[in-house]
Amino acid sequence: MTENTTAGSTGTAWVYNFGASGTEGDSSMRNLLGGKGANLAEMSGIGLPVPPGFTITTEVCTYFNDNGREYPAELEAQVKDSISRIEAETGAHFADPANPLLVSVRSGARASMPGMMDTVLNLGLNDETAAGLAARADDARFAYDSYRRFIQMYADVVMGVDHGLFEDALETMKLNRGVFDDTGLEGDDLKTLVEEFKTIVQDEAETDFPQDPWVQLWGAVGAVFNSWMNARAITYRRLNSIPASWGTAVNVQAMVFGNMGTDCATGVAFTRNPSTGENSFYGEFLINAQGEDVVAGIRTPLPLTRAARQDGDGESMEEAMPDVFAQLDVVRRQLEKHYADMQDLEFTVQQNKLYMLQTRSGKRTAEAALRMSVEMAEEGLISQDEALLRVDPNALDQLLHPTLDPTAEKDVLTRGLPASPGAACGQIVLSADKAEELSGAGHQVILVRLETSPEDIHGMHAAAGILTARGGMTSHAAVVARGMGRACVSGAGELRFDEVSGTVFIHETQLSEGDIITIDGSSGEVYRGAVATVQPRMSKAFSTIMEWADERRRMAVRTNAETPVDARTAVGFGAEGIGLCRTEHMFFDQDRIIAMRRMIMAADTEGREAALAKLLPMQRQDFEELFSIMAGLPVTIRLLDPPLHEFLPHSADELADVAEAAGVSNETARQRALKLAESNPMLGHRGCRLAVTYPEICRMQARAIFEAACAVAATGAAPVPEIMVPLAATGKEIALCKAVIDEEAEAVMATTGQQLSYLVGTMVELPRAAICAGDLAAEAEFFSFGTNDLTQTALGISRDDAGAFLHYYIDAEIYAKDPFVSIDRDGVGALVKIGVEGGRSQRPDIKLGVCGEHGGDPDSISFFEEVGLDYVSCSPYRVPAARLAAAQAAIRGQD
């Protein structure tokens, strides 16, 4: 609770006024006044024409929610005072038929928040003031149109009356009067409609529509605060990592009217083009309309500028209201300069007088964000650092992947998690083999699976996109798809597989192999049929930002890659080495998995060595390609990591094939598979435990690495292999593996006569490894923090199983963000810090990096900068985002 609130009983300011007669807030008070309130105060403070009003602070919202929906005792008096100020400034008065004060009531949180009660306009109208307003404006139509709008809005959002009932009554009235547009109704018609509306309210809400403006005001204020806790708002906050504790403010402001005649208008504008980023005034307006009409699309709004006018459009504002437009254009420049950012404005013109109703930082596409940032920096409006900070690294993904054509029709079948960005469209296939087959025959396919496993890799490669029923943002499907740059929607829980018929159900929709669907890996949506996609193109601004980012960042950016395709992609995106090459992915090819399984089935070391000898030349070939592509760059190769049972098939039939290939009996194969089965594979016989118990596996891999490195060194730049021992918890494990690796290095160098530098290090992915980092660093020449597994073990959460409860945890704000997406600083982060300190204290020059999924997450990258890692490593398509995020982190670190 803030100081202000606790001081509540002794005179807290719960209300902040703005207007010509004095403004108490400014744009720095966003947390207290919300974005809208702070900006209204700011505009008012710098002398722009803002109708007077006041903001009820976010602290009232918090108080309201913490105290059984009661207000602080002082609030009522403060609101009364503020209304009096508005009355004094405008000369209008609440409930005064002669000159009634009408106000708008709007919510305004710290961050923009759809899903909440938004706006009630024309509050203050009742039977008497409506009549008074009609008389004063000499315009019954205007007065009763305003009144019926007010009843409709208020009854909907405050009293919970179905909006459609009012629409129906309006339509009936138009039919009866034989008019097509709302504007065709006369004042009397609308007055009659008001009576009908009031009857609807009484029937539905079982109470009269409130006539007292004070009752109206408190009703609207309460509705805003209640809406902070409605389901849509809660969902939105979860998706956007907004804590419930922020609360919303309420803005109450004197109404101005864009619908009082043809010298009135209302509009929205962006100080630059929010879609392309071009530096041109962009917006729409409507003459004789209220703000909502522009948005609602009942009438087609017109462009602001002559330049934007299309053939057939009516007059632009620049033509129709040249003086007011000129004034608006000045305000536009003033505001953009004042805020040093593109603004999204709302304005109203009442009888040729301009009023500014809102300014805020404008939303923009990733492309526009890039272009504006670069151009504003080049214009001198902002610094290069600021330009870098303005671009959301996550949004860069949009620029690298195909996206759905925004104009295309879409039929949403279901939703999952946006696991790997980009859109893809193709025939459904239910198996990896089928994916490969159809793709080979020239078809685009979407691989649809309950979940994927390493055995599906070839199918994932063959597919344009992957859709799974299970698994989260860091499931196998998600991680591999991001690595490959394939679109992926994971965890689409409504998918049901009917194995008998080989079809997939989504509710009643039955999909068979060959049916076409489209998935959007950026939104998580799945569509029926083909939705057109558009290909990305890289802009000049993109290259400029990347250049600036590279100049600014301290940390290197590497990539997680094991295939030549991934490695080349990553180098193209600016990767400065490989931070994680997962060698197990190399063993799933048809030829290799046979040798791999023969090794698993072997009864003894000799049998394993014979099988490994078959794998050696293949591994060597893999590494030769990688070393050639990454010429001169470091390549971190992780020794075999998954438990051996991951390489065995699941069905008895397939296991019989394995038995035959390995030359053992079915029973032996079954027993061996049974023996390898694990209750908790995540915590099982994997990582360096394989190398410790089967040193021959480590030996083969080390030999393949050194033979490949020597071969590449003989003809080009000598690679520096960094051999990584996974899942170590003790220095001894690393020492045991290092002994084998060093032996092979020596042997290969002796044979080839080639001298090589190489490092042996470890992946710090267990809490004990972090705690005992000094012990590990005595053996390891580098640490790569494997924050995926470190998160799983430190938090005790299996990412494969987290779907059942993790969303509750995010909703309940137990973890502010999904800890597999953004590092849990207090827990996992603290362990990383302990690991960094322990490692450096033992070996001051130890190389430190991170290769978990967090390596591509901007918030996490910011943390890694704080603890001083040397590099981050992420999937190829995240490399640009990581470069930018690293630069942002460096800039923030300097402040």
Next chain:
Amino acid sequence: MTENTTAGSTGTAWVYNFGASGTEGDSSMRNLLGGKGANLAEMSGIGLPVPPGFTITTEVCTYFNDNGREYPAELEAQVKDSISRIEAETGAHFADPANPLLVSVRSGARASMPGMMDTVLNLGLNDETAAGLAARADDARFAYDSYRRFIQMYADVVMGVDHGLFEDALETMKLNRGVFDDTGLEGDDLKTLVEEFKTIVQDEAETDFPQDPWVQLWGAVGAVFNSWMNARAITYRRLNSIPASWGTAVNVQAMVFGNMGTDCATGVAFTRNPSTGENSFYGEFLINAQGEDVVAGIRTPLPLTRAARQDGDGESMEEAMPDVFAQLDVVRRQLEKHYADMQDLEFTVQQNKLYMLQTRSGKRTAEAALRMSVEMAEEGLISQDEALLRVDPNALDQLLHPTLDPTAEKDVLTRGLPASPGAACGQIVLSADKAEELSGAGHQVILVRLETSPEDIHGMHAAAGILTARGGMTSHAAVVARGMGRACVSGAGELRFDEVSGTVFIHETQLSEGDIITIDGSSGEVYRGAVATVQPRMSKAFSTIMEWADERRRMAVRTNAETPVDARTAVGFGAEGIGLCRTEHMFFDQDRIIAMRRMIMAADTEGREAALAKLLPMQRQDFEELFSIMAGLPVTIRLLDPPLHEFLPHSADELADVAEAAGVSNETARQRALKLAESNPMLGHRGCRLAVTYPEICRMQARAIFEAACAVAATGAAPVPEIMVPLAATGKEIALCKAVIDEEAEAVMATTGQQLSYLVGTMVELPRAAICAGDLAAEAEFFSFGTNDLTQTALGISRDDAGAFLHYYIDAEIYAKDPFVSIDRDGVGALVKIGVEGGRSQRPDIKLGVCGEHGGDPDSISFFEEVGLDYVSCSPYRVPAARLAAAQAAIRGQD
């Protein structure tokens, strides 16, 4: 490496002499000289008759193993010098036929170590010196008997020649001569035998038996050092937590002969009775024999004292050699007083002269250890603290459980892990239901399973013992069996289940239900048929030690218990409360599991609440019983912990029953079960994640606890429930559960009018919980460290799957001890320490305990004392051990 070794090149003493002409070592130098060497030096130093000799230090062993089996350069000269000293003292000389020096070569590590090369006697004999010895002693029989024994021993242990070949030749010789005993052979026979033995050596070892005493000496020394690394020694060290780095020493000592005539003898003695602890001289001797004859059992040794002589025995030493006996009795008293402990002595009488060959602390039964400690303290020989330190807490288990009759015949079928102490015998049953059925019909049964799960609890209760094929010392079977005080052998990997015939195979042995076996949970052995067992009885010494322990310890000792039987047992053993009541164990009864499964199958909160309402009265009843038994003592109750799928059956048929009982379709049940299935249940939807996502479960349990507590408080001592939130990683989770618990407490107290004290705390069993302990302690009023799960997550080792690699890890000394048995101080211990500090810094009076299996392990208890926990909690039968270990830890902590 020690200072001594690194200074090697500048004059390290690699050899320490002892004897009448000067002794360089003493009993404090055990690490350098080994136990035997240090005690020989000590005895020599205090003037006892010890044949002269020297000890080659343990550092030579380390040097030898670290340097490719080479000796330090200075060693040879030092050994030569030492041999010269012996020669000077004895007047005998190496290779001198006139008066040949013969020596024994014995290994001697810091701790007693079976499995290594033990002894070579009579070294120095060759064809010439044997002849000389025969002449000098005027006894060819003696000389050639000594020579043939030497060849046999030396060829076996140094040259690797099969021992049996010599035995065969000896038997053949006896047959040929028509004699029954070895003593029947004449000098010439033995001389012939020596030639035959030398031929055997030449045939088998393909080299001559060495004639040069120096070659013999270095051969024997090398054999000792090599044997330090043989498989049996390595296994022994693993089982006994002895680091390989300790090394062994080698003792070379002038021979004395107990077999030179009837004025010669040899014997072993204990200064008190090692079996009962009684303060009486205890031992055996043989006239005209070498030491090995006493042990080998070729001749039946006779008692030392007249009192110990049975009818039909020959004369005791007291009668046969009264003077020497009197001298020995003086030495006995002197040594016991000198060492202030019961000694195990070896002596030889050569021509009526007594020689002491060894003294060491004597092994004793648990009962003897208790009695001796108490009596020695009462005699003033040692302090009470010392008495407490003398008793091995682990050995107390022996005193609480039935044991195998040591005199019974046994036929070992296989071996597993000694998972829960005690012996049990009964019919094999292969299912829990069958166990219950047969036990109900009055049969003793042994439940034999691949592994056990919570569903087997009723069968485990019904069985006298449990035998499993899978799982380690902390598997479900082991933990539950220890809790119940049932004998258990786990991880007997040679068991094979044939599900078709319902039989079990052990190699070729087929066992069916109804067949009788016996298991020894203290040794891990499994026997065919019924082996008689003997029931324990508690001695007076036991109570005395427990009293002294209770006075001395700082930490409280609680128990892990959930059944009235366990709780009563534990209170009987001195438990001071319940530290862990696992509520899930209460849900596996037939009635309850139905309600539980109905809850799991429920589609919504209402359905769950309806099912929970059925469980509420049963839970309340459980807690009422526990609170009554533990009257006045604290009871820590853990909320439901395991993932819900643990309560579902595995087969489709059983699931169909569940569906019917729950009133859902089979398909719905299947889908629900599928949805609940987890890849890594250990890291899944369990612990407080259940309470967070289904608060109604927590609510029901809280209500049952408070209703029970109020009911008990109404008629007796008010219990203090300590409600424990499991698997929390954040303060918020605890806060959410606490809110529900507090609500129920308030409601129940309002209804009953009873006021209750209670605590809400958490189990610290995740690394994040330890790291963020301050955050947790803001909500939690106590911490109980759940070091089982903390070990699994910190080390990333699933205890269910660890069997595949953990023994390699112990062998390779990656972990010095099984981290599930004894806490890993550097990793898990460090996290506990961080948790303790974090908890206390936030809440100085926070109550801190441990409830993992480590709570009953003496080494771990010692650690918990160091970090200052308030209590440990362990299974009922471990309570006495924990009380003693806590006292020992307090004593050690004070030093």
